[in-house]
Amino acid sequence: MKILGLPQKETKENIELLNVLLSNFQVYYQNLRGLHWNIRGKRFFELHVKFEELYNQAQLRIDEIAERVLTLGGTPLHTFEDYLANNKLNVANNITNDEKAVEMVVNSLADLLVIERELLEKSGAINDEGTNAMMSDLITEQEKQIWMMQAFLG
Template structure:
């Protein structure tokens, strides 16, 4: 057991999964920055602001995930090479059309949910309430974001 009373082997595996989530969140964040910068069209003003809100929130989540890795005794991934090696998200390049941008967000959040639900199960199995609670909060937040993005698309 570690200093939190959690099994060391499973905690180490969860740290690795948190790092995969961290890497994917970094790609999601960068996609959002690109969407914010490159969005065009009649919905520019609404989406420009919304994408900024989303990337600011993603930046906070990145910090929380990295700090959880540190709390559990790991080292957070922190270079682009590592992020891309663990990335499962589509990289959005030169997306300026509103519906394509929103579809990328939905796709990214859907893939992040898969990683988070996996962690939710694993952390629940070892009673890692700190990580489990974080995953539960992320899932709730992102499900709402998906619902809102889908409502935007009609």
């Protein structure tokens, strides 16, 4: 985008990849809602609250990603059809077991990290500091979340 001083071709590619990330975050968010609703067992109270915390956090990230797409001159994807077409995450369907639920979160975060690291590399290459900083923050946050979830799993 010329007004931001970024090369147009590479910025367009980053917008497309941000939309992939947005789509995957929407699936991650919905997975977390399902885990929150369906968790059972002795760790119910602990995980019910944790999954709510995570989906509230994911909702904020979704908005930030969509706004970054807009800032770069793109249009954020906003249909379930688009989300599913771009999804790379496993879909959590009726997971009630505590360990399986936490493993789903860990695996989802690991898959999101792959997309974010690609964006970090591409945004760094064109000095897109806004996208770069966002990806750096997401990566740091999610690496810590993975560590904590793995500690929970033992």
